[in-house]
Each structure stands twice: as C-alpha cells, then as structure tokens.
Amino acid sequence: MMKVLISIFLLLGFFASCSKAKSRQECLEYYTKHKSDYVVSKVVSGFEVKMEYLPKHLLAQEKVTKNNDMNFVLTIAPLKDYDDEYKATMFEKITKFEEYKERVFNLNFEMDKLVELSLDGSDKMYTPVLFNTENTYGLTKEIKINLVFAPKSVEKEFSNAGELDLIFTDEIFETGINHFVFDNKKINNISQSICSIN
Numbered sequence: 001m002m003k004v005l006i007s008i009f010l011l012l013g014f015f016a017s018c019s020k021a022k023s024r025q026e027c028l029e030y031y032t033k034h035k036s037d038y039v040v041s042k043v044v045s046g047f048e049v050k051m052e053y054l055p056k057h058l059l060a061q062e063k064v065t066k067n068n069d070m071n072f073v074l075t076i077a078p079l080k081d082y083d084d085e086y087k088a089t090m091f092e093k094i095t096k097f098e099e100y101k102e103r104v105f106n107l108n109f110e111m112d113k114l115v116e117l118s119l120d121g122s123d124k125m126y127t128p129v130l131f132n133t134e135n136t137y138g139l140t141k142e143i144k145i146n147l148v149f150a151p152k153s154v155e156k157e158f159s160n161a162g163e164l165d166l167i168f169t170d171e172i173f174e175t176g177i178n179h180f181v182f183d184n185k186k187i188n189n190i191s192q193s194i195c196s197i198n
Contacts, residue, residue: 027057027195037186043079044175047089050075051166051180053187055195069129070149070158070187072166074115076173077142089143092173106172107133107145115168117149119161126152159188 031038041050054071076089094100106114111133117126130148151157158164164182 024057027055030190030194031055031058040180040182042178044178046079047173047175048077048079049168049175049178053182055191057195068151068158072147074145074147074168075142088141103172107143111145111147114171115147115166118165118167120163
C-alpha cells in the first residue's frame with residue numbers, strides 16, 4: 001500500500017512539473033506571437049531606443065520580486081548601418097576615459113533618476129525600485145537595462161491603470177525625453193491570464 005501511495009505522489013509531482021513547463025512554453029509562444037503589443041521603439045539621434053514589457057513568468061526566478069511588480073527592459077542601440085565600423089553603444093560619443101567612467105556610473109547607479117512611470121497621465125511618478133545594466137563588455141552593440149517598478153500603496157494600482165507611460169530622460173546618450181506608451185489592457189491580459197504565475 002505504501003509503495004502505491006509513493007507512486008501516486010511521484011506521478012502527481014511529475015504531472016505538476018509538466019503542466020508548469022507547458023504553461024511557461026505557452027506564455028513564451030503567446031508573447032512571441034504578440035510581441036508588438038509589448039514593445040515600443042523609436043529612432044532618435046542615430047540610436048534606436050526601445051522599451052519592452054516582460055511578463056514575470058518569462059524571467060529567471062532570481063529576477064522575480066513581488067507579484068505586483070512590473071518588469072521592463074530598456075534597450076539602446078546604434079541604428080543598423082548607422083556606421084560600418086563596429087562600435088558598441090557603450091563607447092558611442094566617448095572621447096576620453098573620464099566620460100566612459102561617468103557613463104558606466106550613470107547606467108549602473110542613476111537610472112532611477114532617468115526613468116519614470118506614469119499611470120493614465122497622472123503627475124504621480126514611479127521610479128524603478130530595482131535596475132541593472134547587462135554587462136556585455138562591448139561584445140554586443142546594444143545596451144540592455146532591466147527595470148523593475150513596484151506599486152507604492154494600493155495593491156492593484158498598476159493593473160487598474162488603462163495606460164502606462166514610461167519616460168526616459170536620456171542624459172547619457174542625449175536622445176532627449178522619450179515616452180513609451182503601453183496599452184495596459186494587453187499587459188494585464190498576458191500577465192494575469194496567459195502568463196500568470198499565481
């Protein structure tokens with residue numbers, strides 16, 4: 001009898017892990033198919049500046065914080081064919097080592113002063129509670145900055161909004177003030193239904 005019970009628990013565990021893997025795969029497939037709903041990009045001053053929403057279900061477990069947080073990736077890259085010579089974004093417009101050090105510092109420690117989130121055009125601004133710049137050591141042209149925003153008080157203040165406006169005031173590459181506006185209904189759809197991690 002004990003062997004039968006152990007076998008049943010093992011089977012249940014196997015099916016649970018399979019269904020979890022399947023849901024993650026379904027999330028990825030849906031996200032890939034509808035990616036244009038979750039990416040806003042623009043071309044400014046020889047750069048493509050892009051903001052992308054990422055459902056938590058697609059993130060590595062250590063990057064997932066609280067359930068109500070929102071995760072975005074800001075990408076800055078030189079335009080394709082902008083110059084024929086290979087040059088990583090990190091080194092664009094750099095003429096001396098002090099400028100490079102300042103850029104590294106700003107990318108790693110100042111993004112909470114340069115990126116804000118507004119809900120439905122409100123003056124109440126959210127700054128990222130966590131952020132990090134992926135260090136590729138100049139092996140890729142683009143720079144990717146992971147941003148995590150958290151609600152301030154009300155649990156559903158993010159999900160209740162109709163429109164999200166992420167504002168990047170770019171003092172690093174001097175592309176100006178960039179607005180990335182998202183339809184929050186589409187974000188709620190993927191984060192709460194298709195890619196729910198509850």
